Amino acid sequence: MHEQAWEQLPLWISLPVSLLLVLGGCIALIGCLGLLRLPHFYQRIHGPAITITLGAGCILIASMLLFSALETRPVVHELLITLFVLLTAPMVSMLVMRAAVYRDLRKRRARPGTKDGEDEVYPVTQTQSRGDR
């Protein structure tokens, strides 16, 4: 039954679905390329952001379109995936970022005067009291 549905998929569904899948795949690839190409940690953290927003978004919309057409009823529970991704992804990037910043600050405090290895330096001065959290 499913094979038949696949073959009878009208063009106006299959065209946007394929376009969205290709676009989503390309965006995800670019995000990974960012991880590969960018030299510093603070730059690499920006790569996956495009994967989780536009990349995941395109693929989820394509999935909703395709399965709604195949099963001839609205299939929208992909919205849940969107919701959970949108809720968790910002937390993760913030936590990873803070972990990196605190690690750098600690390194700088342990060996004052040495360079961090990263070009950019977190702007907080050492006079501000910041315990090792």
Add this chain to the structure above:
Amino acid sequence: MKRLLPSPLLSLVLLFTWLLMNQSLEVAHLLLGTLLAIIAPLLARPLQPHGYARIRRPLALLRLLAHASVEVLRSCFNVSRIILFARPEGLNSQFIRIPLDMRSPHGLALLAGIINLTPGTVWVEVLPDSHELALHVFDLHDAQWWIDTIKGQYEVPLMEIFEG
């Protein structure tokens, strides 16, 4: 009513989530979902030190989210272009500080969510002494532009929505 339903919006979202998960509108699922939507916020209430958010201007919230989505899309293409075509050495990645006036924890949480979802910016923290936001920008051209944009386009509407 207020005691039974501390946050009607949260309850609605929970019911909606339950129905989506089960993919059905049968009475049994509706009843179970409603029960869940009433009990879960009551049980989770002690976990929320600031209480549930009160949204004073729902329309402004929708407008803000629509605007933020467009910004996310634009930033996606900008960051993709930089990753694909720019030389990594020429990138000016910087931490900047943005003075914040908003105190509402819910508003700050939503601001953090929007900023972190926008490719090219990552929220680090709100500095406790000066109440400034430390923000990392992928490719910085003009720090003042970022301060104006975040304060004008996001902070002012968020203060209207949550602090009213």
